[in-house]
Amino acid sequence: MSQSGTAGFLFDLDGTLVDNVYDHVLAWKEALDALGIELSVWRIHRRVGMSGGLFINALLRETGVEITPERNEEIHRLHAEGYARRSAHVRPLPGTRELLATLDERGVPWAVATSGRRVSATLTLDRIGIDYTRVPIVTRDQVQHAKPDPDLFLAAAERLGIEIRNAIVVGDSVWDMLAAQRAHCLGVGLLSGGYGTDELERAGAYRVYEDPRDLLRHLDEVGVRGR
Amino acid sequence: MSQSGTAGFLFDLDGTLVDNVYDHVLAWKEALDALGIELSVWRIHRRVGMSGGLFINALLRETGVEITPERNEEIHRLHAEGYARRSAHVRPLPGTRELLATLDERGVPWAVATSGRRVSATLTLDRIGIDYTRVPIVTRDQVQHAKPDPDLFLAAAERLGIEIRNAIVVGDSVWDMLAAQRAHCLGVGLLSGGYGTDELERAGAYRVYEDPRDLLRHLDEVGVRGR
Numbered sequence: 001m002s003q004s005g006t007a008g009f010l011f012d013l014d015g016t017l018v019d020n021v022y023d024h025v026l027a028w029k030e031a032l033d034a035l036g037i038e039l040s041v042w043r044i045h046r047r048v049g050m051s052g053g054l055f056i057n058a059l060l061r062e063t064g065v066e067i068t069p070e071r072n073e074e075i076h077r078l079h080a081e082g083y084a085r086r087s088a089h090v091r092p093l094p095g096t097r098e099l100l101a102t103l104d105e106r107g108v109p110w111a112v113a114t115s116g117r118r119v120s121a122t123l124t125l126d127r128i129g130i131d132y133t134r135v136p137i138v139t140r141d142q143v144q145h146a147k148p149d150p151d152l153f154l155a156a157a158e159r160l161g162i163e164i165r166n167a168i169v170v171g172d173s174v175w176d177m178l179a180a181q182r183a184h185c186l187g188v189g190l191l192s193g194g195y196g197t198d199e200l201e202r203a204g205a206y207r208v209y210e211d212p213r214d215l216l217r218h219l220d221e222v223g224v225r226g227r
Numbered sequence: 228m229s230q231s232g233t234a235g236f237l238f239d240l241d242g243t244l245v246d247n248v249y250d251h252v253l254a255w256k257e258a259l260d261a262l263g264i265e266l267s268v269w270r271i272h273r274r275v276g277m278s279g280g281l282f283i284n285a286l287l288r289e290t291g292v293e294i295t296p297e298r299n300e301e302i303h304r305l306h307a308e309g310y311a312r313r314s315a316h317v318r319p320l321p322g323t324r325e326l327l328a329t330l331d332e333r334g335v336p337w338a339v340a341t342s343g344r345r346v347s348a349t350l351t352l353d354r355i356g357i358d359y360t361r362v363p364i365v366t367r368d369q370v371q372h373a374k375p376d377p378d379l380f381l382a383a384a385e386r387l388g389i390e391i392r393n394a395i396v397v398g399d400s401v402w403d404m405l406a407a408q409r410a411h412c413l414g415v416g417l418l419s420g421g422y423g424t425d426e427l428e429r430a431g432a433y434r435v436y437e438d439p440r441d442l443l444r445h446l447d448e449v450g451v452r453g454r
Binding site for chain 2: 019021022025026029033038040041042045089091093094191192193194195196197198199211
């Protein structure tokens with residue numbers, strides 16, 4: 001008899017486990033303003049979670065401003081500073097701790113894969129009490145391409161020792177859903193980052209829930225069995 | 228020969244003419260936090276622009292916290308303070324000034340109708356240089372019910388001296404589109420407040436544009452003729 005292998009969850013971090021998307025958005029806004037680059041806030045919001053390189057390309061198209069590698073580094077530095085200033089009041093989303101504890105109880109492996117850099121991710125993980133000596137955490141610094149390339153999720157599945165086709169990607173942005181499609185695994189969307197249901201579904205979300213608490217209530221729908 | 232009457236524009240303010248939705252969102256968040264009421268930021272975002280009374284009802288449902296009239300007033304006071312602190316850096320959205328100047332040039336009447344209170348609206352209007360001694364501005368204080376009730380838009384059309392069926396409502400939120408439907412006039416959505424296209428269309432938007440600049444480029448599609 002053939003076996004299907006172990007299923008596991010690959011979680012995006014910002015906006016998926018933690019209520020910090022709007023803090024990131026305003027930290028990017030502040031960084032761009034400081035360099036005299038005007039971009040409407042909603043356009044930044046729609047790009048949070050995508051690879052920094054693609055973000056810089058989009059900037060060029062929409063503002064006409066040429067971004068040198070030095071300016072790019074400066075934008076990222078200012079964003080990291082602005083986010084660090086805001087991170088003290090950042091909280092887990094409703095149900096995050098209960099969801100992760102339930103997966104642990106039921107022996108379902110899970111990891112975190114974020115387009116953010118290690119320095120910001122560490123600040124955020126501390127806010128929700130994830131023990132990153134135990135849980136595999138893959139950050140932007142550890143792969144060649146961030147989302148919507150599948151690299152982050154592929155690396156996270158490998159760290160968990162599961163096959164990617166048995167992975168369930170949970171994320172709040174279209175970049176997560178597109179990366180899940182490219183990795184050939186299931187994508188589950190959460191509204192907690194501020195995208196709408198239709199946007200997530202069109203990007204490939206199999207199901208859309210409000211936040212981690214709502215996902216926890218519907219774990220059966222994504223195939224997680226009781227003990 | 229019967230005449231169709233003069234067409235005119237009724238603009239929402241926050242997120243439609245001005246890039247300040249995220250500032251309002253975080254000012255509400257801060258106000259709720261100060262009173263110990265925990266609500267995820269995306270849920271606040273989805274309610275910006277709706278009537279304060281309905282917002283307080285939604286709060287009760289989602290947090291279980293009973294809001295007395297005194298607490299309600301305190302939340303509004305803290306929000307107004309928080310927004311005032313942020314308002315200095317608020318900017319018009321791309322194309323706002325050009326759009327309004329073009330309507331003036333072509334003799335198309337327009338007004339502003341906002342669910343915000345006069346004190347915050349005045350701060351915002353100052354940031355985009357709208358002369359509110361000349362342009363009709365209807366704020367929350369001047370009608371019985373705010374959006375999604377049609378009162379604000381009905382009052383604005385009356386101030387312009389146009390029939391409501393000849394009005395075009397332009398707004399960034401589903402509350403604007405629902406109010407436009409209830410007023411029996413055309414609704415045009417803008418993405419600049421952070422909602423997605425589908426959400427606006429499902430709430431009744433006839434067309435959805437990115438921001439005022441994009442609407443200006445497509446004025447013919449909403450029936451505005453050249454001189």
